[in-house]
Amino acid sequence: xxxxxxxxxxxxxxxxxxxxxxxxxxxxxxxxxxxxxxxxxxxxxxxxxxxxxxxxxxxxxxxxxxxxxxxxxxxxxxxxxxxxxxxxxxxxxxxxxxxxxxxxxxxxxxxxxxxxxxxxxxxxxxxxxxxxxxxxxxxxxxxxxxxxxxxxxxxxxxxxxxxxxxxxxxxxxxxxxxxxxxxxxxxxxxxx
Numbered sequence: 001x002x003x004x005x006x007x008x009x010x011x012x013x014x015x016x017x018x019x020x021x022x023x024x025x026x027x028x029x030x031x032x033x034x035x036x037x038x039x040x041x042x043x044x045x046x047x048x049x050x051x052x053x054x055x056x057x058x059x060x061x062x063x064x065x066x067x068x069x070x071x072x073x074x075x076x077x078x079x080x081x082x083x084x085x086x087x088x089x090x091x092x093x094x095x096x097x098x099x100x101x102x103x104x105x106x107x108x109x110x111x112x113x114x115x116x117x118x119x120x121x122x123x124x125x126x127x128x129x130x131x132x133x134x135x136x137x138x139x140x141x142x143x144x145x146x147x148x149x150x151x152x153x154x155x156x157x158x159x160x161x162x163x164x165x166x167x168x169x170x171x172x173x174x175x176x177x178x179x180x181x182x183x184x185x186x187x188x189x190x191x192x
Contacts, residue, residue, distance in 0.1 A: 008091055010184040013056060014064045018181055023050045025109060025159070028116075029152055040120060047113035050106050054118070063092070069099030076100045083168060091172045092186060098169070103163050108158055112151035119144045 010018075028042035028162060057066040071079075079096040082088040088095065121129030123142035133144070170177045180186045 005187055006185040007025050007092060007188050008184055009045075009063050009186045010181060011064060012184065013060065015181055015184055017049055017056070021046060021053075021109065022159075024049060025155065029156065036124070038165075040116075043113050046109050048118075050110045052058045052112070053106060063094070064100075066103075069094035070103060071096040071099055073100075075117040075188050083165075083172070086172050088169070088172065090175075092187075092188075095169065097165060101158065101165060105155065105158050107170075108151055112148065112155050115144060115148040115151055119148045124164065 024042045024046040028046060031039040031042065033039070041109050056064050062068055076096045076099070079088055083095075083097065091098075110192075117127050118129050118133055119131035119141070120127040122136050122144050124130075125134045133141075134142075168176045169175075175187060
């Protein structure tokens with residue numbers, strides 16, 4: 001719907017990144033050790049998407065830029081406090097907590113993928129780090145695998161917190177945020 005009451009917020013590349021990263025992460029998470037090739041390609045895809053999003057955060061349109069939504073910790077905590085009392089200010093782009101979650105998810109997915117590539121090199125003797133980690137021994141390989149599992153599970157925890165935040169903000173502001181991430185559009189003003 002393209003009406004005067006709506007504004008374009010999320011560009012197509014941000015939306016493709018968002019849903020693509022969700023698909024890549026969950027594909028990798030659900031295949032784990034069962035389908036290593038699919039797991040590996042999903043991990044590489046997630047890392048490539050994170051690299052794209054980092055670049056797009058500097059050169060993309062207004063609401064895609066980190067300068068638009070990355071706030072100081074004090075602002076994030078103030079927003080969270082207001083959100084818990086249902087008094088948080090509505091934002092057209094990411095709110096301060098959402099901006100912090102974007103950063104946390106990007107870092108966590110990148111660490112999950114990097115530790116996965118290291119694990120692949122140390123345990124399967126393949127991938128870009130195999131020449132450096134192929135002979136590290138069982139103990140180090142096991143530590144890398146534990147790190148990979150930790151970051152994957154931590155990312156899943158962040159996803160759950162992200163979904164809870166989206167649900168809370170959607171309810172508090174009476175708007176459908178998942179719809180906005182599909183259409184790219186949000187209402188300019190909400191009806192009181």
